[in-house]
Amino acid sequence: MKFLNLLVTLLLLGSNLFAQSPDKALQQMKVDVVYLASNLLEGRMTGEEGERLAAEYIASRFEEVGLKPMGQNGSWYHDFRFRYNSNPHSTEGGIEGIGKNVIGYLDNNAPTTVIIGAHYDHLGHGLDGSSLYAGEPAIHNGADDNASGVACMLYLAEYLKNSDAKNNNYLFIGFSGEEMGLFGSKRFAESPTIDLSKVNYMLNMDMVGRLNEEKVLAINGVGTSPVWKEVLPNIQVDGIKAKTTESGIGPSDHTSFYLKDIPVLHFFTGQHTDYHKPSDDSELVNYDGLYSVSKYIATLIESLDQKGKLAFTKTKEEQKQAASFKVSLGVMPDYVYDGEGMRIDAVLDGKPADKAGLKAGDVVIQIGDVKVKDIYDYMEGLSKFNKGEKATVVVKRKDKEIKKEVVF
Numbered sequence: 001m002k003f004l005n006l007l008v009t010l011l012l013l014g015s016n017l018f019a020q021s022p023d024k025a026l027q028q029m030k031v032d033v034v035y036l037a038s039n040l041l042e043g044r045m046t047g048e049e050g051e052r053l054a055a056e057y058i059a060s061r062f063e064e065v066g067l068k069p070m071g072q073n074g075s076w077y078h079d080f081r082f083r084y085n086s087n088p089h090s091t092e093g094g095i096e097g098i099g100k101n102v103i104g105y106l107d108n109n110a111p112t113t114v115i116i117g118a119h120y121d122h123l124g125h126g127l128d129g130s131s132l133y134a135g136e137p138a139i140h141n142g143a144d145d146n147a148s149g150v151a152c153m154l155y156l157a158e159y160l161k162n163s164d165a166k167n168n169n170y171l172f173i174g175f176s177g178e179e180m181g182l183f184g185s186k187r188f189a190e191s192p193t194i195d196l197s198k199v200n201y202m203l204n205m206d207m208v209g210r211l212n213e214e215k216v217l218a219i220n221g222v223g224t225s226p227v228w229k230e231v232l233p234n235i236q237v238d239g240i241k242a243k244t245t246e247s248g249i250g251p252s253d254h255t256s257f258y259l260k261d262i263p264v265l266h267f268f269t270g271q272h273t274d275y276h277k278p279s280d281d282s283e284l285v286n287y288d289g290l291y292s293v294s295k296y297i298a299t300l301i302e303s304l305d306q307k308g309k310l311a312f313t314k315t316k317e318e319q320k321q322a323a324s325f326k327v328s329l330g331v332m333p334d335y336v337y338d339g340e341g342m343r344i345d346a347v348l349d350g351k352p353a354d355k356a357g358l359k360a361g362d363v364v365i366q367i368g369d370v371k372v373k374d375i376y377d378y379m380e381g382l383s384k385f386n387k388g389e390k391a392t393v394v395v396k397r398k399d400k401e402i403k404k405e406v407v408f
């Protein structure tokens with residue numbers, strides 16, 4: 001017992017003495033990933049017990065770092081209702097409940113605030129419509145997706161707490177509901193707990209645990225501010241090579257902030273065969289790589305400290321079209337919408353829908369001869385047209401039905 005006490009004392013002393021040491025930071029990131037991706041949390045499904053345990057863990061880590069709670073009513077949590085159905089044709093079944101974002105604030109009394117986010121929810125025992133695994137139900141641990149991003153966010157919280165970069169405040173958000181359709185980030189962007197007009201930029205880490213041997217880090221969204229292309233080439237950390245794309249719209253939480261005209265970046269170490277499968281486990285994470293990526297982002301943030309509020313620019317959207325489509329309307333469908341028709345989440349600049357005068361919030365109810373009851377009908381309607389052809393598109397805008405001529 002005595003020996004144990006001594007050991008504990010030494011460990012405590014050690015952890016204080018080396019609070020900022022690289023070894024400790026790397027070790028802490030391992031602890032964060034291993035806990036969040038453990039079977040105990042059963043895949044961190046939004047609305048379930050595992051999600052709640054993960055949220056409590058993130059809140060306790062925020063507290064340990066010395067952040068201030070910035071959720072609802074002075075708590076760490078920002079709750080939201082969600083309804084998920086993997087099959088939009090069905091009105092029955094699906095999942096409903098309450099999800100939780102976890103929010104901590106580092107207040108530097110600065111005029112602007114940087115949002116640093118990572119989703120912590122995952123697929124539970126295999127979320128219908130998202131899991132790519134065909135075997136018996138099994139826990140999807142989600143180590144890379146996205147315990148890695150959360151560990152990186154927690155590293156940045158500790159780092160920035162001790163940094164001289166004090167010209168921004170920092171808001172750290174662990175998002176939930178991401179896998180079901182960006183529910184948590186959308187909800188935060190709609191009812192934020194801080195003034196969004198004072199937000200400088202938003203960084204999203206989603207899947208940063210599998211840095212490859214060539215050390216290629218994908219950075220999406222560099223078209224959202226002219227500053228990104230100016231500063232990124234100067235960030236040299238551990239031989240990381242940035243591979244950038246322009247668009248502010250992608251399949252993760254930064255999209256919700258880009259659509260509010262906030263400059264964003266999404267960091268991503270790439271796809272792998274364990275993606276959305278039970279085998280996305282903590283022992284497969286490249287921890288040295290995760291640490292390098294985290295230092296890279298910390299260096300980027302410090303290099304922006306003197307730049308003031310970044311200019312926002314809209315990006316040319318690089319929409320991925322399914323092979324069977326020869327045309328596209330140039331909109332982001334609202335995958336969360338559960339009414340009749342296909343609601344438009346965003347209209348991409350200069351694309352057919354934009355030119356025809358369609359707007360975000362419009363609900364498409366007919367394309368050509370095809371009545372659109374859901375997103376599948378919408379795709380069927382689109383598949384009937386070739387480039388250069390015209391189509392009459394009927395949308396509901398509030399209570400009015402509006403007809404527009406779209407040229408593909």
Ligand SMILES: [Zn+2]
Pocket residue numbers: 119145146178206207
């Ligand atoms: Zn993810």
